[in-house]
Amino acid sequence: MNVIVNGQPHELPDSATVAELLRQLELPQRGMAVEVNQAIVPRARHAEHMLADGDKLEVVSLVGGG
Amino acid sequence: MSQALTEIALSSEQTLRVGSHLLKSRLIVGTGKYDTYATMRDSLALSGADCITVAVRRERLYDGQGQNILDFLDLQRYTLLPNTAGCYSAADAVRVARMGREILLSLENSGADWVKLECLGDAKTLLPDPLETLRATEQLVADGFQVLVYASDDPVMARRLKQAGAAAVMPAGSPIGSGQGVLNPNNIRIILEFLKDGDPDYPVIVDAGVGTASDVTIAMELGADGVLLNTGIAHARDPLGMARAMHAACEAGRLAYLAGRIPKRLYATASSPAEGVISMRPYG
Numbered sequence: 056m057n058v059i060v061n062g063q064p065h066e067l068p069d070s071a072t073v074a075e076l077l078r079q080l081e082l083p084q085r086g087m088a089v090e091v092n093q094a095i096v097p098r099a100r101h102a103e104h105m106l107a108d109g110d111k112l113e114v115v116s117l118v119g120g121g
Numbered sequence: 122m123s124q125a126l127t128e129i130a131l132s133s134e135q136t137l138r139v140g141s142h143l144l145k146s147r148l149i150v151g152t153g154k155y156d157t158y159a160t161m162r163d164s165l166a167l168s169g170a171d172c173i174t175v176a177v178r179r180e181r182l183y184d185g186q187g188q189n190i191l192d193f194l195d196l197q198r199y200t201l202l203p204n205t206a207g208c209y210s211a212a213d214a215v216r217v218a219r220m221g222r223e224i225l226l227s228l229e230n231s232g233a234d235w236v237k238l239e240c241l242g243d244a245k246t247l248l249p250d251p252l253e254t255l256r257a258t259e260q261l262v263a264d265g266f267q268v269l270v271y272a273s274d275d276p277v278m279a280r281r282l283k284q285a286g287a288a289a290v291m292p293a294g295s296p297i298g299s300g301q302g303v304l305n306p307n308n309i310r311i312i313l314e315f316l317k318d319g320d321p322d323y324p325v326i327v328d329a330g331v332g333t334a335s336d337v338t339i340a341m342e343l344g345a346d347g348v349l350l351n352t353g354i355a356h357a358r359d360p361l362g363m364a365r366a367m368h369a370a371c372e373a374g375r376l377a378y379l380a381g382r383i384p385k386r387l388y389a390t391a392s393s394p395a396e397g398v399i400s401m402r403p404y405g
Contacts, residue, residue: 061179080182086191087180088223093216095223113179115220119161119190120176120206121151121297121329121351 056108067106074101080114088115137347139324140235140267140288142200146170147341148371149202149326151351155360158193164354165199167364169371174202174237174349177221191228201225201232202269206239209250211257214240218261235267235288237328237349247297251278255285262286271328274308280315283323290316291328291349294340298352300332303339313344334363334370341374342382 056069060076067076073089073096089096090113096104106112137144150170155161165173175190194201203221208214218236225233240257242250249272261268267288272278274292282290292312295301303309309327316323324347327340331350340348348371357363 061182063182080180082180082182085227086189086224087227088177088220090216090220095219097223098227113220114182115177115224116180117175117190117201117203117221117224118178119152119155120204121153121174121349 056106058106058108058110058112060112061114069108070105072102073104073106076106076112077101077114082114086116089113090115137324138322139269139326142172142231142235142267144172144200144347146172146368146371147347147375148337148367149174149347149349150354150364150367151349152190152194153351154355158188158190160360161190161355162193164360164364165194167361167368168354169368171198172200172202172232174204174351175221176204176206177217177224196228196230199230201228201230202235202237203232204237204239204271205257207241208239209241209253211240211253211260214238214253214257215260215264218257218266219264222266234265235269236261237269237271237291238287239271249273249293251275255281258282258285258287269326274305274312276308276311276315279312279325283316289324289326289346291326293329294327294336295330297329299330300353301330302332302336303327303330303343306339306343309340309343309345317344331367334366337367337370338374338377341371342377344378347371 056067058065058067084098091110137147146169148168148170149172150168151174152161205214205217208217222233238257240250240254242248258268258270269289269291270282270287271291272282279290294303313325316325325345326347326349327345328349331337331353337348354360354363
């Protein structure tokens with residue numbers, strides 16, 4: 056299936072979870088926030104939240120700012 | 122030390138309360154625009170701040186992992202204040218605030234329950250959009266956030282934001298990153314009068330526009346509870362030196378505010394006694 060991650064198309068196995076996506080992207084769960092279709096998926100639910108074809112994700116972290 | 126001296130020392134150290142947060146320093150500093158993370162880390166330490174702002178951005182997925190800002194921030198020492206910088210609508214600001222909360226929860230940092238709301242209306246001036254800012258404040262308050270609101274120096278808008286439940290109103294001294302200091306001290310004074318009427322501890326923090334140490338002192342002398350700045354340190358020729366200066370300036374301004382300035386007068390008043398002068402006055 057195909058999802059959109061931070062505005063870019065991304066291919067995933069069917070019924071992959073948020074946790075699996077983060078693993079594939081080699082990203083830690085700590086210090087990240089994941090939004091699926093404009094709703095936050097809390098870290099505790101990353102392993103159980105299954106993604107669907109066409110989902111739009113934002114994966115964000117902290118940067119310097121004022 | 123005499124009792125009086127002890128009291129002065131203590132009064133300058135009184136904490137700043139914003140919502141449920143107690144800050145030892147009245148200076149809040151940003152983490153953006155530094156040449157290196159090492160300079161940022163050392164500047165933060167020298168500024169004396171215990172609250173620092175951070176921004177939320179898309180993780181760069183494919184171009185390799187560079188240095189991570191978190192490796193240079195002591196999360197035990199600093200309360201992070203996530204911002205919604207770059208948002209131009211209430212809807213986006215609320216989303217980014219929730220992202221910031223999620224990130225800080227994962228870091229177990231005490232700043233997870235608050236946000237610096239920045240909802241812009243114009244890219245060139247970076248002035249806030251008042252209507253979207255008010256909408257976002259209402260939504261974030263309803264969602265349980267303690268909201269510190271970046272605003273213009275309009276006293277009526279500041280009152281609206283307080284009424285909407287803002288934990289602190291943060292009027293800009295001048296445009297973000299402009300270094301123009303406090304352009305309209307009269308408006309800041311009116312905001313302080315409006316928001317502290319019957320509520321003297323309500324926090325008003327001057328946010329943005331600081332160019333050098335005296336700008337911080339002026340804001341604090343007006344009676345602001347704190348100052349939030351970033352570029353003034355990060356883009357100084359010597360950020361570490363300026364961080365020290367800002368630290369001292371904030372304390373100086375607070376102490377001067379508490380001590381009470383003398384009124385401005387048109388004419389001089391001699392500091393040395395008139396009596397016993399050996400010289401004759403040529404005029405009157």
